[in-house]
Amino acid sequence: MNTLQLVGAFALSFFAVVGRLTLFGVEALSHCLRPPFYLRSIGRQLIDIGYYSLPVVGLTAIFTGMVLALQSYVGFARFSAEGAIANVVVVSITRELGPVLAGLMVAGRIGAAMAAEIGTMRVTEQLDALTTLSTNPMKYLVAPRLIAGVIVLPLLVIIANIIGIFGGFIVAVYKLGFNPANYLQNTFEALHVDDVVSGLVKAAVFGFIISLMGCYHGYTSRGGAQGVGQATTSAVVSASILILCFDYVLTELFFAK
Amino acid sequence: MNAALPKISIRGLCKAFGRKVVLDGIDLDLGSGESVVVIGGSGSGKSVLLKCVLGLMEPDAGSILIDGVETVGLRGEPRDEIGRKFGMLFQGAALFDSLPVWENVTFGLLAQQKIRRHDARGIAVAKLAQVGLGADVCDLAPSELSGGMQKRVALARAIAADPEIIFFDEPTTGLDPIMADVINSLIVKTTREVGASALSITHDMASARKIAHRIAMLYQGAIIWAGPVADVDASGDPRVDQFIHGRAEGPIQMAVRA
Numbered sequence: 001m002n003t004l005q006l007v008g009a010f011a012l013s014f015f016a017v018v019g020r021l022t023l024f025g026v027e028a029l030s031h032c033l034r035p036p037f038y039l040r041s042i043g044r045q046l047i048d049i050g051y052y053s054l055p056v057v058g059l060t061a062i063f064t065g066m067v068l069a070l071q072s073y074v075g076f077a078r079f080s081a082e083g084a085i086a087n088v089v090v091v092s093i094t095r096e097l098g099p100v101l102a103g104l105m106v107a108g109r110i111g112a113a114m115a116a117e118i119g120t121m122r123v124t125e126q127l128d129a130l131t132t133l134s135t136n137p138m139k140y141l142v143a144p145r146l147i148a149g150v151i152v153l154p155l156l157v158i159i160a161n162i163i164g165i166f167g168g169f170i171v172a173v174y175k176l177g178f179n180p181a182n183y184l185q186n187t188f189e190a191l192h193v194d195d196v197v198s199g200l201v202k203a204a205v206f207g208f209i210i211s212l213m214g215c216y217h218g219y220t221s222r223g224g225a226q227g228v229g230q231a232t233t234s235a236v237v238s239a240s241i242l243i244l245c246f247d248y249v250l251t252e253l254f255f256a257k
Numbered sequence: 258m259n260a261a262l263p264k265i266s267i268r269g270l271c272k273a274f275g276r277k278v279v280l281d282g283i284d285l286d287l288g289s290g291e292s293v294v295v296i297g298g299s300g301s302g303k304s305v306l307l308k309c310v311l312g313l314m315e316p317d318a319g320s321i322l323i324d325g326v327e328t329v330g331l332r333g334e335p336r337d338e339i340g341r342k343f344g345m346l347f348q349g350a351a352l353f354d355s356l357p358v359w360e361n362v363t364f365g366l367l368a369q370q371k372i373r374r375h376d377a378r379g380i381a382v383a384k385l386a387q388v389g390l391g392a393d394v395c396d397l398a399p400s401e402l403s404g405g406m407q408k409r410v411a412l413a414r415a416i417a418a419d420p421e422i423i424f425f426d427e428p429t430t431g432l433d434p435i436m437a438d439v440i441n442s443l444i445v446k447t448t449r450e451v452g453a454s455a456l457s458i459t460h461d462m463a464s465a466r467k468i469a470h471r472i473a474m475l476y477q478g479a480i481i482w483a484g485p486v487a488d489v490d491a492s493g494d495p496r497v498d499q500f501i502h503g504r505a506e507g508p509i510q511m512a513v514r515a
């Protein structure tokens with residue numbers, strides 16, 4: 001096979017996957033908007049995605065905030081600009097690190113779990129069983145996960161933002177010797193609604209991406225345990241890449257002059 | 258409705274995966290209250306046939322009439338309406354891991370909003386009793402049950418909505434001979450109680466003899482013999498003889514590498 005054929009085969013395969021994913025996403029979205037809605041299932045997903053992700057997202061946020069304060073101090077001390085640390089921590093966490101790190105952590109935890117659960121249901125004929133019981137698997141399994149993902153990621157990011165900023169505060173006050181009142185004042189002055197809202201919009205998009213990739217790879221998995229394993233890996237990898245990709249696109253939309 | 262109208266009438270059903278032709282012009286009828294068992298070797302297309310009838314797979318050509326209604330290409334509410342006549346026992350039981358036994362049994366009834374949630378448990382207990390299980394299994398997870406108990410729960414789920422047609426996919430696979438016979442007896446009993454027609458696929462001849470009124474043999478994508486269960490030993494077809502006696506030598510050559 002020559003290079004041109006290889007490139008052609010890759011392009012065809014890539015666009016076929018994009019096409020299938022788009023059709024899957026459109027169908028899933030249409031089920032999110034049409035009744036019946038499985039409220040118990042949505043509630044269960046809200047708890048699975050949101051509540052059980054709190055520890056990992058919280059730990060990631062607090063250490064990120066602490067490192068950010070420390071690194072900023074080291075860097076800014078060269079220019080005698082240590083006073084800008086609170087500003088850097090707030091802007092970095094709310095605009096960027098809160099949504100992206102929470103997204104990546106949830107992608108690793110939840111995207112994999114979704115792909116594994118739905119993939120196992122596929123290979124054990126549970127999806128076929130749903131269909132024979134007059135239940136559309138897209139509506140029963142995929143739509144609640146998408147709805148829950150879009151709702152819960154922004155809530156997680158709000159908590160991650162608070163914890164991350166608090167991490168920066170701890171390091172600034174207890175290690176770097178900043179005055180707590182001044183640091184808090186700087187923090188609140190640096191906090192802008194636009195930054196927070198842009199981060200929350202990103203989080204909602206990331207929640208959609210994580211749920212979509214987890215469900216898609218699980219739903220289309222084939223071939224027993226190996227297929228489910230592959231689906232799990234693909235869900236995490238593709239969700240992580242898409243999160244970073246859409247992070248750039250959304251940043252460009254929100255902040256590019 | 259015409260009493261002589263078959264519950265299922267399959268004509269010229271074809272299905273291929275790439276170049277591999279799995280079903281090649283299948284004709285098969287299932288009468289009202291009748292139990293038909295399709296036998297055939299592994300990979301002969303039995304499961305594909307069942308999935309086409311259930312609407313889980315779209316055939317390439319042919320016709321499938323359910324109570325006289327063409328179901329090939331049927332979508333949306335009309336398809337769901339047909340689907341509500343069905344009950345299905347899957348080969349591996351296919352119970353939902355995330356739900357307790359009682360919710361598995363009444364899942365279809367709840368999904369079709371035929372019952373309210375607080376009535377469901379009582380109905381599950383009654384259906385489980387029909388398959389010889391006590392109320393003590395209601396709150397167990399499917400993973401806490403043995404293979405035979407899982408099959409019984411799956412059977413209870415299949416009959417829960419009093420379906421008109423029940424499908425059985427290899428109902429005794431993976432069970433010991435005694436438990437297999439228990440399941441076969443339950444299939445006969447429950448199908449009779451519900452008054453349903455039954456279409457089963459299996460390669461277990463003991464099972465086929467016990468639950469079938471008629472047997473059809475699928476080989477290389479076609480029905481090569483069909484007739485009453487009493488005639489299967491005198492089919493006159495060497496391929497049927499080889500299969501029902503489980504002989505390695507004969508006209509059916511399995512693809513086996515030494």
